[in-house]
Amino acid sequence: MPEAPIQHGLDSLTSTAQTLRHRIIKTSHESGTPHLGSCLSCVDLLVFFYWQLVSIDPKNPTDPARDRFILSKGHAAPALFQVLAERGFFERSALEGYGENGSLFGEHPPTPNALPGIEAATGSLGHGLPMGLGMALASRISGTPYSVYAVLSDGECNEGSNWEAALLASAQKVSNLTIAIDYNKWQATGRSDEVLGLSPLADKWRAFGWCVTEIDGHNFQDMADAVAKNRDDPRPKAIIANTVKGRGVSFMEDDNNWHYRIPTAEEVDLAAKELGIEA
Amino acid sequence: MRNAFAAEVTAMAAEDSKLVLLSGDIGNRLFDNLKGSRPDQFMNCGIAEANMMSVAAGMALSGLHPIVYTITPFTTTRCLEQIRIGVAYHNAPVVIVGTGSGLSYASLGPTHHSLEDFSIFRAIPNIRVLTPYDAPSLRVVLREAVGSGVPTYIRIGKKGEKDLVPxxxxxxxxxxxxxxxxxxxxxxxxxxxxxxxxxxxxxxxxxxxxxxxxxxxxxxxxxxxxxxxxxxxxxxxxxxxxxxxxxxxxxxxxxxxxxxxxxxxxxxxxxxxxxxxxxxxxxxxxxxxxxxxxxxxxxxxxxxxxxxxxxxx
Known part of the structure; x- marks a missing residue:
């Protein structure tokens, strides 16, 4: 059986998230990997899922009874890789040479066969939720109880495949599927409410028959409450996590230039100070 | 071939509890026996093929033996990215079945023709491309494909094809x-x-x-x-x-x-x-x-x- 989540106190999650933020920023600088803003907006969600919710044993990552977690917004893979390393799926030293020729670690997650802890090779948006839905349905069909979690971006909700999945999940009353939408209000080239008519996002998911909770996506207590409140709801669950792109570093917050910008060495040092990381 | 497919899948489902047939809202009454005998192993995924293909990939990655079934253009070009990424890149052993292939539906016009699928699929790694010519050949390759662990596309005709080989x-x-x-x-x-x-x-x-x-x-x-x-x-x-x-x-x-x-x-x-x-x-x-x-x-x-x-x- 997969081990239960670690259930650290919520306070320790904050320090974990800050440490990971620093590693993500430093890796971006060293490897030239973009999407910092997207990583920083969802890293708190990832930490919550991996340390509080997802039942999985890093030493037995293919256990059929494990919970599944999919980072559907695959361009935040630099955050996921740091999370998986810290959670023990592989040694942190494996991340050395990040982005170099022949490395597994780049801008998007590789396939599950290539790297322990990965459930879906995302990067093209709109695939994680439908694949996760298939995994959630497989739990019911095979009689193996487990839950499936996915983190989507708000921009990703442009993709129609998500809404196809939302309809089927609702019709099939898939209760073991929970998604969190990293609602940072930006996509690559503009405000996510302006590029396409995303708002009102929570109402859209409600209208599709999902159990919806809106939270502060940087508040671990909010996350814990949302999960606890809806644990027994028979519907698929959507957590609309209001977040700030670039969260944690003042000069990156809500500045969409950091979708692609790579930090300089000085900016890495500045960020470390703000995050309370000793040099 | 269509009827042979339905009958064979129904028989196979009784032997293999991991087999799941996903249909894109077609085959009215065709799968009644399967739905009646094994309701958990049939799922109408609606007219939403992109999602259906990814769902099948997720099921295959979770150990099931999914078969995706709808009219060929909709189970191939309509959801090509889902096939390329979810099925082929992940090497997820989904069996994709296109019915009414080629010019079977000549009367329905080019929206329902499929004359590009070999070409497209040949260029995608990991996926096998099968084209049985009659009901007996369909039965044999279908049984070999399901549970084989290899992503497979099977292009079949419609109904009434004569058996060419016993x-x-x-x-x-x-x-x-x-x-x-x-x-x-x-x-x-x-x-x-x-x-x-x-x-x-x-x-x-x-x-x-x-x-x-x-x-x-x-x-x-x-x-x-x-x-x-x-x-x-x-x-x-x-x-x-x-x-x-x-x-x-x-x-x-x-x-x-x-x-x-x-x-x-x-x-x-x-x-x-x-x-x-x-x-x-x-x-x-x-x-x-x-x-x-x-x-x-x-x-x-x-x-x-x-x-x-x-x-x-």
């Missing part, structure tokens, strides 16, 4: 069946165009004194290279015919193989032209329109043999 002699994936023996020219018939190839061989023998062998091909990828090379030693000419575009079809593959192996034998490749068909009609009409009917095969075979006679070989 069930007891039906061959599996990658194997060929010789249904007419000959010495002059070899017709490699790909998938459901088989009856046209057989009628052409019979006409060549009866009316033109040409002895044509007919080899039925059920696998477009991987192709049996050795078979093709060996045929060139036995015949003066090869003819390929498929209900698929000549662009990127089986014939092009054979030609390329022979060219790269420096094997010089006249080859003619029959398939559909590089155009959409703007008129409707029966499947027979559409085959004539594109020059892949028995009469067109006869004409092409004679022409190819005349090239062979004129060659130095």
């Amino acid at each position: 069930q007891a002699e039906a061959v599996g994936i990658g194997k060929t069946a010789v249904v007419r023996q000959g010495v002059d020219i070899c017709i490699l018939s790909v998938g459901t165009i088989g009856p046209e190839a057989i009628a052409a061989a019979d006409a060549l023998r009866g009316d033109h004194g040409v002895s044509a062998e007919v080899v039925l091909v059920n696998t477009v990828k991987p192709v049996d290279h050795e078979l093709i090379s060996s045929l060139t030693k036995r015949f003066r000419a090869l003819l390929t015919v498929e209900e698929h575009s000549t662009n990127g079809g089986f014939g092009e593959y054979v030609s390329a193989h022979l060219a790269q192996k420096d094997i010089h034998v006249p080859v003619v490749c029959l398939g559909t032209r590089d155009e959409f068909m703007h008129t409707v009609g029966s499947q027979s009409y559409a085959r004539e329109y594109f020059g892949i009917d028995a009469g067109s095969i006869v004409t092409a075979a004679k022409e190819c043999l005349s090239r062979a006679t004129g060659s130095t070989r």
Whole structure:
């Protein structure tokens, strides 16, 4: 059986998230990997899922009874890789040479066969939720109880495949599927409410028959409450996590230039100070 | 073939609790027996093929044996990215079944034709491309594909196709069946165009004194290279015919193989032209329109043999 989540106190999650933020920023600088803003907006969600919710044993990552977690917004893979390393799926030293020729670690997650802890090779948006839905349905069909979690971006909700999945999940009353939408209000080239008519996002998911909770996506207590409140709801669950792109570093917050910008060495040092990381 | 598929899947589902049939809201009543006997193993995913394909990939990655079934364009080009990423890249053993392939639905127009699928799928890694020619061959390859662990695309016809090979002699994936023996020219018939190839061989023998062998091909990828090379030693000419575009079809593959192996034998490749068909009609009409009917095969075979006679070989 997969081990239960670690259930650290919520306070320790904050320090974990800050440490990971620093590693993500430093890796971006060293490897030239973009999407910092997207990583920083969802890293708190990832930490919550991996340390509080997802039942999985890093030493037995293919256990059929494990919970599944999919980072559907695959361009935040630099955050996921740091999370998986810290959670023990592989040694942190494996991340050395990040982005170099022949490395597994780049801008998007590789396939599950290539790297322990990965459930879906995302990067093209709109695939994680439908694949996760298939995994959630497989739990019911095979009689193996487990839950499936996915983190989507708000921009990703442009993709129609998500809404196809939302309809089927609702019709099939898939209760073991929970998604969190990293609602940072930006996509690559503009405000996510302006590029396409995303708002009102929570109402859209409600209208599709999902159990919806809106939270502060940087508040671990909010996350814990949302999960606890809806644990027994028979519907698929959507957590609309209001977040700030670039969260944690003042000069990156809500500045969409950091979708692609790579930090300089000085900016890495500045960020470390703000995050309370000793040099 | 459609009915044979439904019956076979229903029987297989009773033996394999991991088998799940996903349908894109088609096959009204076709799967009633499956739905009645194994309701957990049938899921109507609605008219939402992109999601259906990814759902199947997720199921396959979780240990199930999903089969995705709908009309060919909608289970191929409609959701190609989901196939390429969810199924092929993940090497997720989904069996994708397209029904009414080629020109089966000639009367419905090009929205329902599928004349590009071999070409597209051949370029995608990991995925096997099968094209059974009758109900017996469908039963055999379907049983081999499901549970094999290999992502597989199976292109089938509609209903009423005649059996070309008795069930007891039906061959599996990658194997060929010789249904007419000959010495002059070899017709490699790909998938459901088989009856046209057989009628052409019979006409060549009866009316033109040409002895044509007919080899039925059920696998477009991987192709049996050795078979093709060996045929060139036995015949003066090869003819390929498929209900698929000549662009990127089986014939092009054979030609390329022979060219790269420096094997010089006249080859003619029959398939559909590089155009959409703007008129409707029966499947027979559409085959004539594109020059892949028995009469067109006869004409092409004679022409190819005349090239062979004129060659130095």
